[in-house]
Amino acid sequence: MAYHPGSSDDNDVNGIRLVLGIRVFRRFWAALGVASLADWIGLLALTAYANDIATGGYAGKNFAIAGVLFARLAPALVIGPFGGYVADRLDRRLVLTTGLLLRAVIFASIPLVGTLWWLLAATVLIEAVNAVWMPTKDATVPTLVPRAHLDDANRLNLATTYGSALPAAALFIVATTATRFIDGLTPVELPAVDPTLYLVAIAFAIGGLIFLGLRDMPAGSAVPEDEQVGLWRTIGQGWAYVFRTPLVRGLVLGIVGAFACGGVVIGLGRVFVGDLGAGDPGYGLLFGCVFLGLGLGMWRGPRVLEQVSRRRIFGVGLMGAGVALAVVAVIHNMALVAILVTIVGFCAGVSWITGYTLLGLEVDEEMRGRTFAFVASLVRLVLSAVLAVAPLVAGVIGSHTIEMRELGDYTYTGSEITILIAAVVAFLFGAVSFRQMNDRVGLSLLSEVRQRPGLAPVYPEHGLFVAFEGGEGAGKSTQARMLVDALQAEGYRVLLTREPGATDVGRTLRQIVLDPATGDLSPRTEVLLYAADKAEHVDAVVLPALERGDVVVCDRYVDSTLAYQAGGRALDREEVERVARWSTRQLRPHLTVLLDVDPSVGRSRFEVADRLEAEPKEFHARVRDTFLDLAESDRNHYLVVSADRSVVAIADEVLERVRPLLGLVHPAIAARSDDAERTDDGGHGTDGSRGDGTDGSRSEDDGGERTGPESPR
Structure with missing residues (x-):
């Protein structure tokens, strides 16, 4: 988590409170919560019902469950491309209300008909309605909340959608257990799952009635015209970008692997718990453990092993899920299975939330929407495919017993073998993702884990942070100013600052450390003076x-x-770094541009030397070597440029490297030729000015950009 003025947890709470304070969104969210709860209970009930009515023994039960899950996949393949097209021409409230009421009717009809063929047909109809309902729901949210709080609304909806799986599992356990208890008290046999299906129908109907009452919901198309892209076109565009971008390829593979892990457990869960001697309550427990783990992983993901690179933790999470899933496959104890499945879900949840965060940070802005759409479509297809294929594989393998003489007989089932196969695949996905995304080449994972969490890098969650480094006369100030000018011309709000001397305190410290009249200082005193400047600068200016x-x-x-x-x-680097990182709250730039120049060339570019510039050439040679060593240790966050090239050529290379990072920020205004024009957005101009006639980047007189050839430390 990045450090910002005020707690980010407080900001999250305030954002959630604000969107829930909007009456129409609050009621929309309530309806979504009821519908999500019904959807998860419905998934459990449909598979359990298929298990109950199937004939043909072990294989027959697996094939029936696979048929239901494949029926959920079919509409995504066939109707998915047209769902948005249909929803675009219908009123939003009408689609949301009718969609839930139709699902209520279909669920209620399943136990009334009571046949496997209708169960499969009803599942297809339910998902067909959902294929139109989902894009309508997604397109409605931006019309209900202010644009600045759309992220809060989306996070709340995401938490509601996935978080409702846990109470759904609990309600399924209660419903099926109560049904069996009542069945034992009456002479009439009561079907185990029928009441649960009616409960699902009632929940969908309640959600539909809530939507019906939203009279103030904006009418109109459910999918904006510029987003009307079919599933196959989305897949084509997404694959093209994924294949040519190694980092995104690793992320997509990993995200799909994380969902596949959970899908295998859910798809084989009912038969697997039956192999362990548990029934429908055991299935509900297993289902709940998966999503309890997923929820914990998504919530705690950003705080897991904070000293480890997020790119690395993504692959580690997948490998951890694979290992836990492998153990699940070889033990026959329901209590241990429940614990291990929770661990599987936790590891998958960590990878899921980490992967989505990295996609938001790393994908080019113009490709981000299509990439996320592609990932969402692919995840749904893969998850549905796994849910359908896993029981089929288990059914084909069947149940087998091996006679082991004195050791007794050992029975292994198709569900166990399939789970073991899935564990191996998940581990391999994690290993491939780890290798493709490893941003700490040369540093072992064990060494990184042993690092103190307090020294772990923190990259800003908001804005874009770029630092220029290099020896004397490298041209940092010139290149920093040229980058600022280029970004301002494109409408970005930019703050140009420097160390030391960007604050009132910093200007006093700058005078002390650079003035030749100061004379000799203890090297440790120098470190502490610079640390004081950095602490004030980061808190008062940068953050x-x-x-x-x-x-x-x-x-x-x-x-x-x-x-x-x-x-x-020649001080101990670890000690100096500990002080410097502490003073800056571990905050790291997204990109550090190192302008590399031979010390003899750089020092020849100025006539008057300050206290540090006057040090001997051996001093500056050590400085250059340290800069290069820092860049080599973290190549993904550095750009090393030879400073003996033309100023324009260097500026072009720097801008090209910065462009992919601009997805982290948005232009404050459109690019303008008239520099005198300013936006009134938050009281800041596009150049970071404070709106009072003063320049937020600061001048030489007040500690900002130096107008000479170089800005010393």
């Missing part, structure tokens, strides 16, 4: 700008302290 969503361009940052004080002064 507030990032919180606003600005681009922050900083002329020198922590690397200069490590290079000059640890490298140049």
Whole structure:
């Protein structure tokens, strides 16, 4: 979690309260919660009902469940491309209301007809209605809340959709247990799952009536015209981007693997718990454990092993899910299985939330919408396919007993073998993702885990942070200013700042550390003075700008302290880094541009030397070596540019490297040729000005950009 003024947990709570304070959205959310609860209970009830009415022994039960789950897949394949097209021409409230009421009627009809063929047909009809209902629901949310709080609304809806699986599992257990208890008290046989199907129908009807009462819901098309892209076109565009982008390819593979793990457990759960001697309550328990783990993993994911790179933790989570799933396949104890399945869900949840966060950060802005649409479609298809295929595979394998003489007989079933296969596949997916996304080449995972969490890198969750580093005369100030000008021309709000000297405190410290009149200072004193400047600078300047969503361009940052004080002064680098990282709250730039120049060339570019510029050439050689070593240790967050090239060529290369990161921010205004025009968005201009006639990037006089050839440490 990034450090920002005020707790981000408080910001989350306030955002949720704000959107729930909107009456129409609050009622919409309530209806969505009821519908999601009904949907999860319905999934359990349909598979359990298929198990109860199937004939043909072990294989017959697996084939019946596979048929139901495949029936859920068919509409996604056939109707999916046309769902948005149909919903686009119908009133939103009409679609949302009718969709839930139709599902209520269909669920109520299943136990009334009581045959497997109608169960399969009803499942297809339910998913066909859902194929139109889902895009309508997604398109409605942005019309109910302010644009600035759309993210809060989406997170709340996501939590509701997936979080309702746990209470759904509990209600399924209660309903089926109560049915069996009542059945034992009456002479008339009571079907085990029938009452649960009626309960689902009632829940869908309640959700539909809530939507019917939303008279103030905006009418109109459910899917915006510019988003009317069919499933197959979405898949085609998504695959093209995924195949040519290794990082995204690793993320997509991993996200799909995470859902596949959960899908195997759900698809084989009913038969698997039957093999363990449990019934429908055991199935509900297993289902609930999967989603309890998923929920915990999604909630705690950002805080798991904070010292480990998020790109690495993504693959580690998948491999952990694979290992836990393998153990599930070889033990025959329901209590242990429940614990292990929760661990499977937790690991998959960590990978899921980490993967989606990384996609948001790493995917180019112009491809992000299509990539997320592709991932959503692919996840649904893969999950449905796994739910359908896993029972088929288990049914084909069947149940077998091996005679082991003195050791007794050992029975293994198709569900156990299929789960074991899925575990191996999940582990391999995780290993491939880890390898493709490894951003700590040369650092073992064990060494990274052993690092103190307090020193783990923190990258801003808002805004874009770019730092320029390099030796004397490398041209950092020039390149920083050129990057700022280029981004401002495109309408981005940019803050240009520097270290030391960007605050009132910093200007005083800058005078002390750079003025030749200061004389000799203890190297440790120098470190602490620079640390004081950084602490004030980050808290007073950098973090507030990032919180606003600005681009922050900083002329020198922590690397200069490590290079000059640890490298140049020959202090212990680990000790210096601990002080520097603490003073900056571990905040790291998304990108550090290192302008590499031979010290003799760089020092020849200025006439008057300050206190550090006047150090001997051996000092500056150590500084250069430290800069290069830092860049080599984290190549994904560094751009090393030879500073002996033309100024324009360097600026072009820097801008090209920064462009993919601009998806983290949004232009404050459209690009304008008239620099005098300013936006009144939050009181800041596109150049980070404060709206009072002063420049947020600061001038030489007030500690900002230096107008000379270089801005020293």
